[in-house]
């Protein structure tokens with residue numbers, strides 16, 4: 001094995017992915033399959049509040065609500081009996097409840113606010129708290145929390161020019177919280193050998209309207225939206241020993257959006 005193969009090697013690593021059926025989560029899951037990792041996949045089927053799981057070859061797959069402590073504890077138990085440990089945790093879940101696309105803070109319903117904070121922020125905390133402990137014994141691990149440029153800068157209403165939607169204040173608050181939580185954990189768990197980083201993608205192309213694309217391209221320094229394949233390089237880097245000196249970072253993959 002040469003030096004490049006060694007530092008990027010993820011063969012047989014146990015990788016947990018939340019939001020594994022999402023746009024990026026699914027891409028990440030398929031990537032780790034190709035890299036011969038063992039996978040723990042967690043997602044939540046809308047309106048299916050039943051906790052359940054399937055075990056197939058080298059994979060555990062859960063239907064679970066990441067904002068529900070009981071569900072997270074049950075997943076932890078199953079991992080303990082099946083794999084015993086986790087090497088990489090990728091928190092890529094997010095919720096978009098009905099009313100999500102409102103961009104008027106003065107009109108945002110409190111129930112929507114609470115649900116977004118509960119799933120995005122508390123769900124990420126619960127994942128780090130319970131699954132993170134499965135890294136303590138081996139004194140090694142990498143946690144990647146998905147943030148957003150909207151946790152770094154405000155959602156810019158020019159992006160939604162001539163459109164009837166926006167991005168809600170609760171999303172921004174939850175993602176800003178994830179960046180902060182990441183830095184706290186990175187410093188408090190550094191001596192335990194656990195690295196914690198916040199990966200921040202932006203504007204991943206997904207059948208957006210022509211108007212939205214036009215607005216985006218005008219505002220983006222790279223002049224285009226992100227392709228979902230472009231998450232693979234950063235994910236492999238942050239998951240592997242290639243990033244052994246990176247912790248507590250906001251790792252921006254946003255085409256220069258916040259650089260203006």
Ligand SMILES: NC(=O)c1ccc[n+]([C@@H]2O[C@H](COP(=O)([O-])OP(=O)(O)OC[C@H]3O[C@@H](n4cnc5c(N)ncnc54)[C@H](O)[C@@H]3O)[C@@H](O)[C@H]2O)c1
Nearest residue numbers: 019021022023024025043044065066093094146201203204
């Ligand atoms: N796609 C983008 O343009 C973009 C930009 C910036 C940041 N992000 C962040 O990257 C991450 C991945 O984005 P995406 O586009 O793949 O999101 P997505 O909306 O496609 O997928 C999110 C997944 O989370 C799952 N989920 C929802 N509620 C859950 C719960 N309570 N418990 C467990 N799972 C739950 C959903 O079922 C879904 O499969 C998210 O955290 C998102 O905020 C995405």
